[in-house]
Amino acid sequence: MKRWLLQLSLVAVCVLAFPYRSPAPLVYRPGEGWTYEPVGGTGKWQRTRAKDQLDVAQAAFDKKDYNLALKAAKRVGSNWPLSDYAPRAAYLAGRCYEAKKQDERAFQEYQKILEKYPKVDNYEEVIQRQFAICNRYLAGQWFKLWGYIPFFPSMDKTVAMYEKLVKNGPYSDVAPQAQMNIGAAREKQSRLFSTDPYIQAAKAYELAAERYRDRPAVAADALYKEAEAFNKQARTAEYDQSMSGKAIDVYTDFMQAYPDDPRTAKSEKTITLLKAEQARGNFQTAKFYEKDHLWKSARIYYNEVVTQDPGSPYAAISLKRIEVLNKLIADSEARKKLKSTP
Numbered sequence: 001m002k003r004w005l006l007q008l009s010l011v012a013v014c015v016l017a018f019p020y021r022s023p024a025p026l027v028y029r030p031g032e033g034w035t036y037e038p039v040g041g042t043g044k045w046q047r048t049r050a051k052d053q054l055d056v057a058q059a060a061f062d063k064k065d066y067n068l069a070l071k072a073a074k075r076v077g078s079n080w081p082l083s084d085y086a087p088r089a090a091y092l093a094g095r096c097y098e099a100k101k102q103d104e105r106a107f108q109e110y111q112k113i114l115e116k117y118p119k120v121d122n123y124e125e126v127i128q129r130q131f132a133i134c135n136r137y138l139a140g141q142w143f144k145l146w147g148y149i150p151f152f153p154s155m156d157k158t159v160a161m162y163e164k165l166v167k168n169g170p171y172s173d174v175a176p177q178a179q180m181n182i183g184a185a186r187e188k189q190s191r192l193f194s195t196d197p198y199i200q201a202a203k204a205y206e207l208a209a210e211r212y213r214d215r216p217a218v219a220a221d222a223l224y225k226e227a228e229a230f231n232k233q234a235r236t237a238e239y240d241q242s243m244s245g246k247a248i249d250v251y252t253d254f255m256q257a258y259p260d261d262p263r264t265a266k267s268e269k270t271i272t273l274l275k276a277e278q279a280r281g282n283f284q285t286a287k288f289y290e291k292d293h294l295w296k297s298a299r300i301y302y303n304e305v306v307t308q309d310p311g312s313p314y315a316a317i318s319l320k321r322i323e324v325l326n327k328l329i330a331d332s333e334a335r336k337k338l339k340s341t342p
Helices: 002-017 050-062 066-079 086-099 103-116 123-138 155-168 175-188 197-211 216-235 242-257 264-291 295-308 313-340
Strands: 026-029 033-036 143-145 149-152
Touching: 050 066, 050 086, 066 086, 086 103, 086 123, 103 123, 103 155, 123 155, 123 175, 155 175, 175 197, 175 216, 197 216, 197 242, 216 242, 216 264, 242 264, 264 295, 264 313, 295 313
Parallel strands: none
Antiparallel strands: 026 033, 143 149
16 A cells, blocks of 8 residues: 555656646637647747738738638737738638638628728728629528538528628729619518518619619619519519509609610510509409499499509490499489488
8 A cells, every 4th residue: 555655656746847738739819719739830820920920821821721821810810900910811811711611701801801991902802802702692602500511591691791791882883783782682582581572672772773873874773673673572462553553653763764775665565564454453353342332442443443554454344334333322322311311
């Protein structure tokens, strides 16, 4: 027993007398997070000056060592956030995320640049890169869970990114198309996950038409697509004719504002079809009320048919039904007067 205690004591003395650092491949540093450090290589990529640290990041990026470039660039931002080298480091971090197919993180990194360093020299390039990322998501690219696992495409998240882009530079070179793409993203949304996506799309196009009216090509396209969005919404509703009315109004505005646009002829044909659809819907509604002997209500809708599309087959029938209803209403009111007479 005494011999065992003596051996244990000798081991303890040796450990205390000759301390050593055990290898720790994963190292955590405040502001930098966890990084992998090979045994014997700890700190080889770290520098004591912002410029030198940025040089490490740039050299690694040029060699396509994106993991090293990313952690070196991140270290510049965390250790020297106010230095002249921080914006370039953040830009390199965004480029690394793009190279690693982590577009959402890249977008966020670029967003930090635009918010923290609004006077950065390559401001327009950063916005262009954000725009390219948004377009990839608009085309159907999946967002990733935790930045790694492909999870799902999302037009809501895509719209949110476009909105940030437009807010960053509402009059930048890409802002008009970004605003238009918000409408396109809304149109691509499933009705299972969004309420009236075409109406939301129309609002996005309307904003583009108003904000960029000094750019005729953009404004014309936006106004036409706003009308188209209302038209698509109208086709999804059986008896609600309000969307048809809005589509007709916007198509009319488009033709008046841009009479030489090649889409004017198509707009005229679409208006004709919409008016015919309005007439059909009002005719069906009138028949519904007439069947229930609600003759005054039925007469209102028959009159709408005649007013909206006087040349349609429904208009001729409606005129005849109005004559019949006028007689029925007159007879009904006469009977009421007789009953009320003492």
